[in-house]
Amino acid sequence: MKRRVLIAAVCGAVLWCLGARAQPAKVWRIGFLRAARPPQRELDAFLQALSDKGFIQARNFVLVEQWGDGNVSRLPELAAELVNKKVDIVVTEGTILVRAVAAASSTVPIVTASAADPFMGGLIKNLSRPGGNVTGFASMERDIxxxxxxxxxxxxxxxxxxxxxxxxxxxxxxxxxxxxxxxxxxxxxxxxxxxxxxxxxxxxxxxxxxxxxxxxxxxxxxxxxxxxxxxxxxxxxxxxxxxxxxxxxxxxxxxxxxxxDIQDQYRATAEYVVRILGGASPGELPIQQPTKFxxxxxxxxxxxxxxxxxxxxxxxxxxxxx
Structure with a gap:
């Protein structure tokens, strides 16, 4: 009797392990919103930096793109569409785009590769600990x-x-x-x-x-x-x-x-994306200023x-x- 119980327990454990292994790995949905399609070198820099961290497109993440035609009035609509596509995080560029995504969701993490206003129009109170769901990189456009x-x-x-x-x-x-x-x-x-x-x-x-x-x-x-x-x-x-x-x-x-150097900032943005998808809170990641011009x-x-x-x-x- 004890032998049959032991065998059943071992078999159950083996089947559980096989079932666990059969579970598909998480495929992250990384949203990317811009008013116009980014230059290819900037997109390539972002994707390469993700790849260097083990995030391979079409393997463990998909890029959900939403490019505008330069029409700023469409940004709220595009941001809402992206959020409705159930993305895990949104990457964008520019203060107005950050505000559009933040208006569409207060929970989806938002990382901006560049923003002329580091305080994002009042969304951020403290650069070292922004709080909320927004973080990223400033461009210092006002200052330069x-x-x-x-x-x-x-x-x-x-x-x-x-x-x-x-x-x-x-x-x-x-x-x-x-x-x-x-x-x-x-x-x-x-x-x-x-x-x-x-x-x-x-x-x-x-x-x-x-x-x-x-x-x-x-x-x-x-x-x-x-x-x-x-x-x-x-x-x-x-x-x-x-x-x-x-x-x-x-x-x-x-x-x-x-x-x-916007390519450098897109590479840094990829690092923030990896950290956030790994469990870091965007509100705890400081808004960074550019170091290379x-x-x-x-x-x-x-x-x-x-x-x-x-x-x-x-x-x-x-x-x-x-």
């Missing part, structure tokens, strides 16, 4: 306005007037820093609204009509690849020296770009515009495109 204006002023002799091209919905994020930068550098600047692709040419013409000698592009995450290409081409057509936020824009013919100068474009870039500025560049 002075450097952006300084670079374009140094590249354009006698520059006195700057036009800042941006979507109206995000203008308020940059205005305070730009007001201070313009005052300290003794230049004037004006805001020119640009949202849809068909508005690029008219925006450039408006900038010229206002006497702009240089252009600053703000809010790149909200511009589609089509818009960004049109901006570069239009700047060349109107011979307007322009500074961008994405290194891709300088590599594709834009004059110069200056901003935090890229200055990319397209010397070929500078020559086409008749600009002589100073040796000091060239020496400070992360990359010079010949």
């Amino acid at each position: 306005s002075g450097k952006v204006f300084e670079i374009i002023k140094e590249m354009v002799p006698g520059l006195q007037r700057i036009a800042v091209l941006s979507a109206r919905s995000i203008w308020g994020l940059f205005a305070p820093g730009q007001d201070q930068a313009a005052k300290s550098l003794g230049v004037e600047y004006s805001f020119v609204e640009m949202q849809r692709p068909e508005e690029v040419g008219s925006a450039m013409r408006e900038a010229l009509a206002r006497g702009a000698q240089g252009i600053v592009i703000r809010g790149s995450p909200f511009f589609s690849s089509t818009q960004r290409r049109l901006i570069i081409d239009s700047a060349a057509e109107h011979r307007l020296p322009t500074i961008y936020e994405r290194r891709d824009d300088a590599e594709q013919g834009g004059l110069v770009s200056y901003a935090p 890229d200055l990319i100068i397209n010397l070929k474009t500078a020559r086409a515009l008749g600009l002589n870039v100073s040796p000091a500025l060239l020496a400070s560049a992360s990359e010079v495109i010949e």
